Amino acid sequence: MTSTAPRPLALSAAGPLRGTVRVPGDKSISHRALMFAGLAVGESRITGLLEGEDVLATAAAMRAMGAQVERGEDGVWRVHGVGVGGLLQPRTALDMGNSGTSTRLLMGLIASHPITVTFTGDASLSSRPMGRVIDPLTEMGAEFTASPGGRLPLTMRGICPAVPIAYRLPVASAQVKSAVLLAGLNTPGITRVIEPVPTRDHSERMLRGFGAELTVEETAEGRVISITGEAELTPQQIEVPGDPSSAAFWIVAASIVPGSELTIANVGLNPTRAGLVQVLRMMGADITEAQPRIVGGEPVADLIVRHAPLSGIEVPPELAPSMIDEYPILFVAAALAQGRTVARGAEELRVKESDRIAVMAAALEAAGAHVEEVADGLIIDGSGGDPLPGGGTIASRLDHRIAMSMSVAGLACSRPLTIDDVSPVATSYPNFYETLDAVRR
Template sequence: MNYDIQPADTLHGNVQLPADKSISHRSAMFAALHEGQSIIKNFSEAADPHSTLDCLRKLGVGIQIKDKNIIQVEGVGRDGFLHPSEDLDCGNSGTTMRLLSGIIAGSGVPARLTGDESLSSRTMKRIIDPLTEMGAVIEARDNDFAPLNIRRDIPLNPLYFPLPIASAQLKSCVLLAGLYGEKPTKVIETLPSRDHTERLLNLPIEEENGEKRIFSSREDEVPEQSYRVPNDFSAAAFWLVAGAIHPDAEIVLPKVGLNPTRTGALEILQQMNVDIKINNRHFEGPEPIGDLSVYSSTLQPINITEEVVPNCIDEIPILSVAMLFADGLSKISGAEELRHKETDRLTAIAEILEGVGADFKEYKDGLEIKGDPDFIPDAATFQSYHDHRIAMSAAVLGLMGTSTSTVEGGECTAISYPGFWDDLSMLTN
């Protein structure tokens, strides 16, 4: 479906954001690994976490949707999964496939994991290699791509695993497999990535000389997962940028997750001089949250480097939009991982920038964007490439034009933010 974007005279309102997808995925999986019942509130309504629920049901986990976004999970414990009688369809969700592969490999329950066309084109070799070293047998298309046939015929080998890249999915996959080992698996992290897994599982951690060492084994009890999932910071980022670049904006975003390994984009926007206020800070379970307010701002340019990228990887498309309205030259480097997301996001961002007449350069691992506070985007037709973050970034940019722009395939926003188009309409009316 195509969506037309009208220029916005004002952006004012209180936006009830969707629940955090990353935490929703993990809360359901970890509740299944727990021996006993968990009640998870504010579970994401997006398609991806519900792919996780579907897969868990096929593994014999009892899951009930008690209300619109409250789920009850009857945990079977780490040894209670059943051999599925059909494929575990992960849909479009890389998180489902990568994290569930760790659980399947660890449990030794044979299973075949499939996905849609987009997911089946994304590399799985990063998880295949360490899981194979731990004793799993994994058959994959071209030894790299889904579908994945996973089994384990020998006892689990504990793994000493320095992370080759900063990746929360890879880290989580190995740690989840490690929960089945008699001896600890150790993951070594030198560049920070999202820490929801170690927080929610309360895993042992050592930090020394800039290294974070995370351990998992059968000795680690999986805790009950009863809490309210925070609202998604990645969704908040679109409205933080929209409010910052628009000349007449005031947007309030309640109960947003403020995990410091997720809010790199918040720090970047603050460095760009965006007027953001944070109120009502507190915790939901092990996760910090707060209420955000953003106001029209005069933006300064920013340099996003490889060290920063892991904590703002999902927000780089919308941060690129912010850079267009900064007073000077902004740069992104060390972000080649974006070429391996739902689409090649660096190329997709470049096409958006080209479509609106921006002054920019595209590199193998990033972008260089010459901003102008008075930039007026040309009206354009944006191709979403069925990538939710590209579609939403293009829509925010379209609000700043002087005539109608169009986002093709804009229904893909439902992957992470089912109410995006309604919230956009609310803010502009």
């Protein structure tokens, strides 16, 4: 992946946000759709795929390992898979750009194939530890040579047959859970993941849809997900719903900018991803679900969001796994609320594209908010709905969610708020700023 020149941007308060927004396809589902289709025998068709850099990195990796992955002029992606166990040795290293999801899930896929693969990435991805995935996959028989701290560049050698394991997640992580389940696809016997705290379940839903034998049992230890190996996946037609993590920016923007009313179309509302909507409603947000429906096994609705005064709350820590990617934009909502918000239980933010707790604390302070950083989150004393002073410059740290979150904060600043580089937004939401221009009237 080629690096791009920094793209600074300044934003400040203007008029209300009005209109209808259609967000990109869900990133988590897009990654999985390409991977699982690449392991099915026959042609799968995918509509609504997120065509950001992260997902394109997954498409390129699956192509490098033998799957035929092509986008038609009609916007439909067609994938001819190699079958479970059929991944081929790539000729060169897999460049994952900024995508931690691609890297961790592909490590799981490769772990039970007899191939050797090197992963590289950009500066941000190369700073992120991969040990949480390396540990269980090593138990299954894969071998790793990583950079110090379990980071990229990293070379792994898969094994076939791998060893089925029962793995209890030490921290709530859908990526680690998915990596183990994907390794289990080509592992004889039954591979189990014990999940004390539920995390997003896109892998479970989609693996079943492709024909894998997968069960979920609620026990005293937590959810036990079991997958029977040496699976045969059948091709599917997949419609990817709108990404709730991308919708989150518009939900908060409409909530904090006076006079706003936005309709956000076709938003995925999987219960394991809808924590932000629940928390914002607790704060007083005006969010209506219209035309609820099921698309490809996932609950979907159009969201109508109107400006409303928000009140600070203590965010239930048990909701953290269902909104972990949305904490940065939640922090922005809290900065404009009345009173104090305590948002904790999110230590996972320390090892995302950036240390999102520290980076958001610094960013909000630069915008004039009152913030206290704690180990697992932030404590924020809101402005009561008054604009933030603004006038500062924000370091986005190559993190797309920081850049978009602070762009939304800029819409509620008296003086221009400058984000030093918004180019990373292309990894997940390529037309974010064009959409902002369209609804900012």
